[in-house]
Amino acid sequence: MPPKSNSINHHLLIIEDDKGRREFPLKEPVYSIGRDPDSDIRLCSQFVSRRHATLVRRQREDGSYYYRIVDGNLKGKASANGLLINSKKTQAHDLEDEDEVIFGPQVSAKYYVLKRDAIPTGPPDEFDITLISPNMMMGDPTAEIDEWGSLG
Secondary structure (H helix, E strand, O other): OOOOOOEEEEEEEEEEEEOOOEEEEEEOOOEEEEEOOOOEEEOOOOOOOOOOOOEEEEEOOOOEEEEEEEEOOOOOOOOOOEEOOEEEOEEEEEEEOOEEEEEEEEEEEEEEEEEEEEEEEEEEEEEEOOOOOOHHOOOOOOEEEOOOOEEE
C-alpha cells in the first residue's frame, strides 16, 4: 500500500506600492498592514491608513490554515478607504489563492497559497528498487580495466 501523501501549504503575500514589489512569506498568526512604521507589513503610500488592515491566521477542520483579511485594526477601527478584494468592497474576507487586495491607488497585494507535497513518512514502496547491473556485482574489485573496458 502506498504511503499517505500530505501537502504542506505555504502562504505568500506580494505587495506592490510606491516602493516597488515586495514578497512576504506568511507564518505568524497576526499581521498588521498599513502606513505606520510599526506595521508588520508596511505600505508605502500616502493613500493608505496607518493601520489599514489586519491578517489573521485561521484553522480549518482538516488542520490546514488560511488567512482572513480584516479592514482596519483588530479593535474595530476601519481604514479610511476600505478594502477591495477581487474588485468588491468588503470589511473582511477569507483569502484564497490568487486573491487581489486593493488598499488604495497603486497599492495592491496578491495572495498565494503555494502547495508542496510533504515527504512521506511511511515505509518505502516495495516496488521502488534501484537497478544494479550484474557486471557491477561480479569480478575482482581490485582488477584493472584496460583501455577497451575489459578486465586485464
